[in-house]
Amino acid sequence: MSDMSTQNFNSLRMASARDLGGNENAPAIDRSMEPIGIVLEIAGGGSQIAIDLHRLTECASSTDPSIAQAGQVGSQVKIKVGRGWLLATVRNQKQDAATPGGILAAADFLGEGDEERLTGRLHGFHRGVTRYPIPGALVYPATTSDLRQIYASDGRNLIQIGTVHPTNDIRAGLYIDAMLGKHFALLGSTGTGKSTSAALILHRICETAPEGHIIMVDPHGEYAAAFRNTGLIFDVSNLQMPYWLMNFEEHCEIMLTSSGNSRMEDEDILARCLLMARQKGRHVEGLGKITVDSPVPYLLSDLSTVLNNEMGKLDKATTTAPFMRIKSKLDELKGDPRYQFMFSGMLVGDTLAEFISKIFRMPARGKPISIIDVSGVPSEVTSTVVAVLSRLVFDFAVWAREEKTRPILLVCEEAHRYVPNEKNADGSSVGKILSRIAKEGRKYGVSLGLITQRPSDLAEGVLSQCGTIIAMRLNNERDQAFVKAAMPEGARGFLDSIPALRNRECIICGEGVSVPIRAVFDDLEEFKRPASEDPSFVDLWNSTGGEEEMVDRTVQRWRAHGR
Secondary structure, three states: OOHHHHHHHHOHHHHHHHHHOOOOOOOOOOHHHOOOEEEEEEOOOEEEEEEEHHHHHHHOOOOOHHHHOOOOOOOEEEEEEOOEEEEEEEEEEEEOOOOOOEEEEEEEEEEEEEEOOOOOOEEEEEEOOOOOOOOOOEEEEOOHHHHHHHOOOOOOOEEEEEEEOOOOOOEEEEEHHHHHHOOEEEEOOOOOOHHHHHHHHHHHHHHHOOOOOEEEEEOOOOOOOOOOOOEEEEOOOOOOOOHHHOOHHHHHHHHOOOOHHHHHHHHHHHHHHHHHHHHOOOOOOOOOOOOOOOOOOOOHHHHHHHHHHHHHOOOOOOOOHHHHHHHHHHHHHHHOHHHHHHHOHHHOOOOHHHHHHHHOOOOOOOOOEEEEEOOOOOHHHHHHHHHHHHHHHHHHHHHOOOOOOOOEEEEEEOHHHOOEOOOOOOOOHHHHHHHHHHHHHHHHOEEEEEEEOOHHHEOHHHHOOOOEEEEOOOOOHHHHHHHHHHOOHHHHHHHOOHHHOOOOEEEEEEOOOOOOEEEEEOOOOHHHOOOOOOOOHHHHHOOOOOHHHHHHHHHHHHHOOOO
C-alpha cells in the first residue's frame, strides 16, 4: 500500500467521526455510517479497495446481518460518489503485508443509487454505473435496508423463490418474462437439492400462469410425484406418440443399424421408400407437396410393401442386404412390446392436432405442465423421442407465428445427455434441435430450460445462450471453471463461493434478476417435491418383511415394461 493510501487508511476514524457529526472519540452509533475502507484503484468493471480489519471486527458484532458480514467475500459494500452510492460485491481478499491490520480486496460494480436524505442510505437503486468514484473514496458496509432497496420488485412479473443471503426476510425473486425470454440453466452437483429447486421454480411459474404451456422431459421418473395436481403425466403407458411424426433423420436413427458406406446406401433406400409410403398414406385436407419429412400418417405395412416391391425390381447382380436390414429392423419395432407407445398399429390416424393440444397443454385448463417420463422408453430410442418432442415444439412455434403467440417452455433434465459438448457429441438429432432452439427459439416464443449436474459436459454454445444461470454447489473444478466462463463479469464475487454453497443455496445472475444474488431456496411442501430423495441405507437395511412380495411385484412391472 502506498504512503498516501496508508495516510487515508489511518484517517478512517476521523472521517467516520465527521460523517457522524461528532469527534473521533465519539461512540459508534450507526455502523452503517462508519467507513470500513478506501478505494485504491478504479477500473471499468470494478476496483481494488483497502479494508481495515479493526473495522470489520467492529461490524461483526452488529445486529444487522448484512453489516455483520461486511467485507467478506461475496458481501456487498457501497462507495460514496457525489450525492449517491455505488454498490459493489467483494470478489476476493488478501492480507496487506505493508499495513498491519490491512486487507486488500477486489470489488465488482453492481449498480448505483441515490442517497436518501438525512439517513445517508441507499435509495432508488438501478443497475449499471454512470459515475465512478476516485481513488481515496470511502467504502461503507451495505445494510439490510440497502439490500431491500436493491432486490425490491420493479413492477415486472416476479416469482419469489427464497431469501437473499445473508438476510432472513428479504425475498429473492426471478423475473419470469426476462428469464424465460432468453432461456435459463439450473446447475448443481448431485445431492445439492437441484431437483427440488427445479420443482419449486416450475411450481411458482404454474401458480403465476395457470394457463401456461410447459413441457418437461424427465429421464428418471422423478417429477410425476411433484406435479400430479398441477399437470399431466405421460409415460410409455399413455404417451401414444405416432411414429409418423418423425422426420427422415429421426427415422434413420431408429431404423438404420449400419455405418460407413453401407449407412449412406441404406439412407438412400429408406428415403425413397419412406416418401412413397407417405404418398400412399391417408388423405389429409389442405396438404401440399409431400416430402420425406412431412408429418403425414402412413402405414408401416405400406412401408414394408414398398421395400419388398423395390427389392423385387433389383437385378440378380445387386445385393438385397440393405433392404433386408431395414425390413428386419422394421419387423423388430412392430413386434417388440417396448415400442408399442410409438409403433402401435392404433397410432396410424391423423392425430397431429390432438397430440399437440394434449402435450402442449392447449388449452391448459389449470394444468399447464406436461411431464414426459422417458424412464420407461428403451434407451436406444430415448434421444430420438426427445428429439421428436423438441422439434414439434420448435416447428409448431415457427408455423404459428401468424397466430397470436403462445410461448412454450421446454425443460430438459439431465441436459448434458441430449446436448453434449464436442468431445462427447454423437451427431444425434436431439442435440441439433436443442442447439437450434437455444440459438433461435426466443424469436418464435420457445423458451429452453436446461437442468444438469455436469455443465462441463454440456455444449458450450448452448449454455452461453442461457440468459439466466442458477448455479448451486458444484464439486468438480472443471464444472466450476465452465460456469465461471459463462457468467457475466459482475458475478465473479459470488462465483468464487460456488464450491462452498450449502444445499438449497444458489447463485443467480443474468436477465432473470436485477443484480447477481446469492439466495436460499424456500422449503417445498412434501407433496410438491420430486421423488429424488436419497435412501437411508441404515434405516432400510434394518427393516425386514415383505421382501418376497416386493420382488414378485418388481418382476411383474419389469416384464410388463411398467404397464
